Amino acid sequence: MKILMTDVLVIGGGLAGLRAAIGAKRRGHHVLVLSLVPPKRSHSAAAQGGMQASLANVIRGQGDCEDTHFEDTVRGSDWGADQIVARMFVNTAPKAVRELAAWGTPWSRVRRGAHEVIINAEKVTLTERDEAHGLIAQRDFGGTKKWRTCHVSDGTGHAMMFTMSDQLIRHDIEVLERTEALALIHDGERCYGAVVRNLVSGEIFACMAKATMIATGGAGRLYRVTTNAVICEGMGHALALETGIAPLGNMEAVQFHPTGIFPAGILVTEGCRGDGGLLRDVDGHRFMPDYEPEKKDLASRDVVSRRMEQHIRSGKGVPSRFGEHLWLDITLLGAHHIGPKLREVKEICETFLGIDPVHHWIPVRPAQHYTMGGVRTNHTGESPWLKGLFAAGEAACWDLHGFNRLGGNSVAETVVAGMIVGEFIADFCDNPANTVAQPVKLAQEFIRREKDKLEKLLNQPGKENPFRLCTEMQEIMTRCVGIFRSANGLQEGICGLQRLLQRSRSLGISGKSRGSNPELVAAYRLRRMLKLALTIAHGALQRTESRGAHFREDFTRRDDRNWLKRTLAFWPSDPETLLPRLEYEPIDIKAMELPPGWRGYGAKDYIAHPDTTERQFEIEQIKSQTEHCDRFAQQEALMPYTACLPESLRGKNERLDEPLESAQ
């Protein structure tokens, strides 16, 4: 049995995984990256609109800083975020953008002088400062107070991904492409790596490591209509879940993006609306201001998606062969803007819809987009339940996004978490206490177990087709666990999913190849996907409130009193199990810098927690005591977090309006 030994095993070749790999490698550790596909094909590359970082270079971003970014993020999360993590994140995001700039990402730059933009359907002339000329530009995105989204035209993720992957190659880090992790090797307390399968040859072997990192992205393919790539099947989530030890957090928090093109679900960026695009209904009426007078088309994604579905339900959808949709109108931006700034969008419209968005409205409808839930970790990115297991990016519940992620915060999270968790992984490996003899026998036992499972799957005389069961699962998820949820629907969904899980025990595989065999892959992934689907549905059924992207028609209010807590899902090891075990992790208002309140958009009524007023009072007091101090000292007094960051990332961020003292 082949066993590879390394210091750090990174599962997933997207932005988070690669950045962490580079970080660990630079600290002198041997790193091995597993990836289902060549890293540059990772779904990170599909991010279009941009990455949030409070650089405050453009005139509409002037005055932006970590504080505003922090508040936007926490409000966006509907107070589900871990505020310490959010602070760590907002302080590192500018560094991440600047590091990428130094590594080669061709960020769009500020041009001095006047330029015309569309804001709230009106032409406005903005004049950029001379001193900002040539610095990284920002655009507007949903749910943000300032223009904060750094971008490379509308191919931001692509440009970032290629920069990162090129840096990985420069650092001579080995990637095992087309290799899939099947199971984590662990003894119940410590993770030692993973059993992996070469998807081409079918070889099954083990990669043993001091630190194992899951950075496998989201699980959008649990849904029928999703913007996610076909590889986003949540297999990293499943790795942790199937240990029975490391839980997943907040899996019911699933984001739907307002503008998936209809009916294919391919994403067109939020940048369309950020740059001035509007949503329109069957009458051509711009309906968002009717629902959200404050942020209009640029409220957070959960809110806009819900309003869109609500509007369709009220009979204002545009009928078509495939069902109803709404329009995204970017014609008002003009060819001179769409050409260079929304190029991917234009290409996508031309190819998949046969329309030119310069002249025609784009048919859109919300589509599954982001998995806020993931492997629950602490602020260092490590699972508190399984030592040596780390997670970052969409696969993790670090918990930056709570119950709704802001546009532009996901690519930002990937790189930022990669930087931070990469350092902590290096620290972990440096610590002599963590250098233990690798239990090779255990690894062999795990290899054998996985081999047996696959042999059984190949040889069992079942009749069920994995591809069809998968489609059924996706239908159920889209129908019952979508944007609007209710006890009845969720219950129905759970029953359906459980039936599928039972049926999946009698899968029949026609091609017996042990090597490259798409049917076999679909079969073993299906069972894992069903477990994840059940975790989402069960969590959603239990959570009797509406928070962020999780909306219950039977419990429409946010309930801080009972539900200001994270769902933790464990999958019991009993093979007959059909439901996860749920536990809850409280979120302490008393430690918050920003206690719960109204988000500034969306529903205004919520059930308050008794601690909230108390904490509000405390905060007022601290603020008045520290009135004479600068914003950093004030913040530190409210919620100290700097010590949580790796030392190399603690520095303050320079801005045009906030020069650093040269001594630093």
Next chain:
Amino acid sequence: MSQRQITLKILRYNPQEAGSEPRLQSYSLETAEAMTLFIALNEIREHQDPTLQFDFVCRAGICGSCAMMVNGRPRLACRTLVAELPDTVVLAPLPFFELIGDLSVNTGKWMRGMSERLHTWLHTMEESPDICRIEERMEPEDAEAVYEMDRCIECGCCVAACGTARMRQDFVGAVGFGKIARFRLDPRDIRTDADYYELIGDDTGVFGCMSLLACHDVCPKSLPLQNQIAFLRRKMAQVSIRRE
């Protein structure tokens, strides 16, 4: 649009299986509105032949996984609408690259080798820049010009379409030239033409290119490959004239 029946003739071959012989296998399929080859192939796999191998990732034309020969020409399958195709379509794997099976090829491995060979990363003086400080300035036009070439998705269409590459396995290929052009355009990169000459200044590089320009014509991202390769050729020729 009326529905019609089309025949997909797909090249089947599994190099790992002893006794497997390359052959074209026909599948009949009813088309639907807005059906792409991504949808068609998945339908075949789901309903007709679960053993069929092909690669898709983003299915939106941005990741470059699904390049294949469609009636003899490399294209991204996910962006190919079935409605545009004739009644009989031959699908084959990209040539040149290592075949995994059926329509699946290992472009990733080759691309990594290309990157290692051509050092396709930004070369700067500063090893670790101070990321707390305001970033280096860059002219907006420069950033746009770099991005224009940076849009390459490494799908492999250009190399599969290249007559030169078909004859010499060690040829850099348009994707490689595109990368060099991208870094040459980047004012942050400190390399000179003499440095680039070391990477592409021979017959496996820019002087081996015979300007058949199929790369330019099949590029799904419409990169200006012809002009960029010609530009590099002129620059590299200058180096060869000046060089001792």
Next chain:
Amino acid sequence: MSDSIFIIQSGLAEGRRKSRLPGLLDIMQSASGLVLALFMWGHMFFVASILLPQGETIMWIVTRFFEGYFFFGRSIHWLVSCVAAFVALVFVTHALLAVRKFPAGYRQFRAIRSHTRAMRHEDSTLWIWQVYTGFLLFFLASAHLYQMMIWPQNIGPYASSDRVWSDGLWPFYLAMLLAVELHAGIGLYRLAVKWDLLPASRVFLKRLKWALTAFFLILGLATLGAYMKIGYEHRYQVGERYTPETLPDWLLRLAPAEDFQELRRMRTIPAEEAR
């Protein structure tokens, strides 16, 4: 023997610093091709002079002109040999450089041919034709150049026509015409897109290329036809050289006096005016 031979033999010369040679060779290939193509077009115009009214006379003048007849008072045939030798040198250089790009061996040939057939990509297919025609020209152009070098005196309205018809070389010239026109047209187009120095789009260049090829092919076929016709009519006087019955005065003044005494007298041009 220089020391460097042993370093090169051990395979260590590469990898240190790249040689300048591949660049120079590529430039030379392009430059030699350009010279040959331009020469060939000029040549085409000269031989096509036979198509003009009183073509035989004009072609005779053109021929004599290149032989230095009007400057030195007699035909210096080795001048033509020299030109032919120079062209042959360029030709061999070009062939030597271009053959590097040819498919080496059956495997490569099969790869490129199946590739161009299946792709149906014009520029790639044109390249295959360039290989085919280039290959033909190895033989045809070599033979032609050799002939011109060895028997430079055999150029003229009757001499050339006899060669075409009575010596039975018209199939040779037909083949060479097709090969050279295709090859040069494609080659010049390739040069234009390869170095991208002309401010013209590829579509325009491609159209121009086809237009020029068509023009020179028609011109060439007509010219060949004219020589065949003359050769056919002259089939019983093979070996006889053409002498013009009339010449314009200014040429007559340049021509050697003894060659056109009759004509001079009629035009009353004194003998001493001739050189």
